[in-house]
Amino acid sequence: MSYAIETDTPFKGIFDSQLSVDQVDSDVMQFGNEALFDTDNQYKITNKGPATFKLDKKAKTVTITVKKGVKWLLRNWNIHMK
Structure with a gap:
């Protein structure tokens, strides 16, 4: 190209x-x-993008799952995991 x-x-x-x-x-x-999440015409997150998003309001948690085959470059990121 x-x-x-x-x-x-x-x-x-x-x-x-x-x-x-x-x-x-x-x-x-x-x-x-490319965005990690896709949104609909009302800017609500859908599961059509490279990752899925699941919100559990009761547990106050969000689960983000990157779809199989998705690749990205981690550069200049500070990642903190618990």
């Missing part, structure tokens, strides 16, 4: 959504930034 953007500003190449403030970078990043 080839992709081109015409712009009159320099390409910064900051592909981290927390650091990027440039629309050009955001336009290029959109192809690799």
